[in-house]
Amino acid sequence: MDATLFSWIAVGALLLASPLLMIMRDWRWVLGLLAVVYLAAFILVSRHWPLGMAVVKLVTGWMGIAALGMTRLSLAPPEAEKGAFLVEGSFFRLFGAALALLIAVSGAAAIEKAIPGIGLPVIVGGLALIGTGLFQLGMTFDVLRVVVGLLVVLSGFEVIYAVVETSILVAALLSAANLGLALAGSYLFLRSSPAAEEVEESL
Amino acid sequence: MTAPAIWIGFPLAVAALALLIPNERVNAALGGVAAVLLSAIALFIPFDSALLIGPFSVKIASSFQILGRSLVLDPANGALLAILYGLAALWFFGSEAAGVARRLVPLGLGVLALMVASIAVEPFLFAAIFIEIAALVSIPLITPPGQAPGRGVMRFLIYQTLAMPFILFAGWMLEGVESSPGDLALTLQAATMLGMGFAFLLAVFPLYNWMPMLAEEASPFVVGFLFWCLPTITIIFGLGFLDRYAWLRSSPVMADTLQLTGVLMVVTGGIWTAFQRHLGRIMAYAAVVETGYIILALSVQPASNAIQIIFLSLIPRGLGLAIWALSLTLLSRKADSLRFTSVQGLARALPLASLGVVLANFSAAGFPLLAGFPPRLALWEGLAGDSVLTAFWLSIGVLGLLTGAVRSMAVLVMASEYTEWGWGETWVQRIMLGVGILGLFILGVFPQAVRPLLEGLPLIFNRLGQ
Incomplete structure (x- = not known):
């Protein structure tokens, strides 16, 4: 299949996954959607990077998700999380995400002019991730959601930055930053859980 | 090797x-x-x-x-x-x-x-990623076991992380500006990106709200360490940009922007310092003011003078914050919190720690005979020659810091008449604080003592240092 078609499929997945990330209450859904985001970002990055380097991004992202997931698994579910499927204010969040996506789509042409050869799917995908991630960051102080928001913003940035920077060191450092962010998130997640306090008290 | x-x-x-x-x-x-x-x-x-x-x-x-x-x-x-x-x-x-x-x-x-x-x-612009990783490493430092992360920690994480993409993009754009210097739109975009990146990194007005929050949530000593380490080295990184790009260095708009940003930080930080009722938050706002001084110093012309002022403030800032943070830690152990109501009268139980807090605060304000005075004097001289109005605004910030210091002192000594004086600090703590306080005076009275160390520092920058 044509690489461009693949890219547009990846963009479609991003446009679907990034708003859903903001409204899903269950952490399994949130991390699953984040995994989809990384897969789509990998497809977009592989347009400009060698496959080996692009895979590093995917693997690192999924490792981060695994770290967050394993941390969450080790904690008891909070009472509030057992109930509804969607978070409060879902319509507002969807409205915000729609605005972010609209800005991404409408601004893409101008950026394509500024960076020739970047490709429309890369711009739309990158901007959509940055926009929805920033919106998510502005909406909450919940540790998991903040960390996921930051990871989404960084993914969007990396999708676009991959076009202009192909250094191996930068790829390695950005992967380290992504993984570090996920690990820092896991640590904060653990600290914010009442279960963690109980474990510490029992020790 | x-x-x-x-x-x-x-x-x-x-x-x-x-x-x-x-x-x-x-x-x-x-x-x-x-x-x-x-x-x-x-x-x-x-x-x-x-x-x-x-x-x-x-x-x-x-x-x-x-x-x-x-x-x-x-x-x-x-x-x-x-x-x-x-x-x-x-x-x-x-x-x-x-x-x-x-x-x-x-x-x-x-x-x-x-x-x-x-x-x-x-290339030096990759530094942004190292700074991000350093910020991530510092997360366990400010969220100790047994304590849930507060809003200050979350904001710190968000702001430091958002800085990296801005600076990396700006670095790429700046290469474009170098190859086509006449492209004003690209120049403006690159400068804006760079400004945003450093605004997040250096906690520039109004993005410094995480600092006082963090000072309330975490140990004052580790917070003090971060307030010293991160901005100090980030400034060196920022100077690298000015050194590398001549158009950035010589742009009058850039000088004006830096001046306005620095003044805003000094004035707002100073005013907030004056009205705080928490010793940790006072230290945080004073750290904001000190970063404001450094940004303000960047606008001093010629650039070689700016570099001298910035390097002159390196040691006093580090020493002052170390004494301040250590003193606050000792006070926080004795009191429930660092709120004025909790630390009232503690000077009689912890005289040296109380003295450390007050003197470090006065030093940050640039009080004569203390370490902060020589760099502040140099900054005032540099600014007054250029704009009296800027120097006036600077004095508002300094006044705020002095007010904060006087209020802290008043609260700390406000004990009942019959409270006994005592040495609540251990010998090690007394030695650490005593040496530090002595250092504040030595640097204030004999600033030339560190001159051999500072002489070669401008050579780090090929163009700015000339």
């Missing part, structure tokens, strides 16, 4: 070792001795030239290749490394007295090594 291996690799190895050591005292000694050793090597052993030690010849090469890029610490960086690791030694030795050595030594050394890597990496 290469310089990056010594000043980046070795501290990281010591940090890893310190993680395994459960003893507070051993940790503090390990971190302190390692930092002193690194400072002494930077000071006395020349880079890139063979040194004969008995039958052995030792040469410290300045460059280290990694994944096709370089980490470079050239001879001009020697004095800076000596200052950074020398001041870090103060923090690490003091960490035992503050009771945070087990966290501060391993993580603090890691943060410092990564920040040094940010100075060393070539």
Whole structure:
């Protein structure tokens, strides 16, 4: 299949996954959607990077998700999380995400002019991730959601930055930053859980 | 042997070792001795030239290749490394007295090594990623076990992370500006991106709200360490941009922007300091003001004067914050919190710690005879020649800091008449604070004492330093 078609499929997945990330209450859904985001970002990055380097991004992202997931698994579910499927204010969040996506789509042409050869799917995908991630960051102080928001913003940035920077060191450092962010998130997640306090008290 | 291996690799190895050591005292000694050793090597052993030690010849090469890029610490960086690791030694030795050595030594050394890597990496704009990783390493430092992360921690994480994409994009755009200097739109975009990145990194107005929050949530000592370490080295990184790009350096708009930003930080930080009722928040706002001073100093012309002022404030800032943070830690152990209502009258129980808080605050305000005075005087002179109005606004900020200091002093000595005076500090704490306070006076009265260290610092920058 044509690489461009693949890219547009990846963009479609991003446009679907990034708003859903903001409204899903269950952490399994949130991390699953984040995994989809990384897969789509990998497809977009592989347009400009060698496959080996692009895979590093995917693997690192999924490792981060695994770290967050394993941390969450080790904690008891909070009472509030057992109930509804969607978070409060879902319509507002969807409205915000729609605005972010609209800005991404409408601004893409101008950026394509500024960076020739970047490709429309890369711009739309990158901007959509940055926009929805920033919106998510502005909406909450919940540790998991903040960390996921930051990871989404960084993914969007990396999708676009991959076009202009192909250094191996930068790829390695950005992967380290992504993984570090996920690990820092896991640590904060653990600290914010009442279960963690109980474990510490029992020790 | 290469310089990056010594000043980046070795501290990281010591940090890893310190993680395994459960003893507070051993940790503090390990971190302190390692930092002193690194400072002494930077000071006395020349880079890139063979040194004969008995039958052995030792040469410290300045460059280290990694994944096709370089980490470079050239001879001009020697004095800076000596200052950074020398001041870090103060923090690490003091960490035992503050009771945070087990966290501060391993993580603090890691943060410092990564920040040094940010100075060393070539191309220099990749430094943003090292700074981000350093910020991530500092997360466990400010969220100790048994404590849920507060809003300050979350904002710190968000702001530091958002800075990285802005700076990396700006670096790429700046290359475009170099190749087509007439493109005004691109120039404006690049400068805006760069400004946003540094606004997040340096906690520029109004993005500094995480600092007072963090000062309330975490140990004052580790927060003080971050307030010292992160902005100090970020400023050096920022100077690299000014040094590298002539249009940025010579742009009158850039000078005006820096001046306005610096004034905003000094004035708002100073005013907030005056109205706080929490000693930790006062320190945080004073740190904001100090960063404002440095940004303001960047606008001083000629650039060589700006560099001199910035480097002159390196040691007083580090020393002042170390004393302030240690003193606050001791006070916070005695009181429930650092709120005025809790620390009222504590000067009689902890006289030296109380004195440390007040003197460090006065020093930050640039009070005569204290360490902060010479750099403030140089800044006032530099600014007054250019704009009296700016100097006036600066005085508002200074007044705010002085008000904060006087209020702190009034609260700390406000004990009932029959309260006995006593030495609540241990011998180690008294020695640490006593030496630090003495240092504040020595730097204030004899600023030329550190001149040999500061002389070579401008040479780090090929163009700014000339």
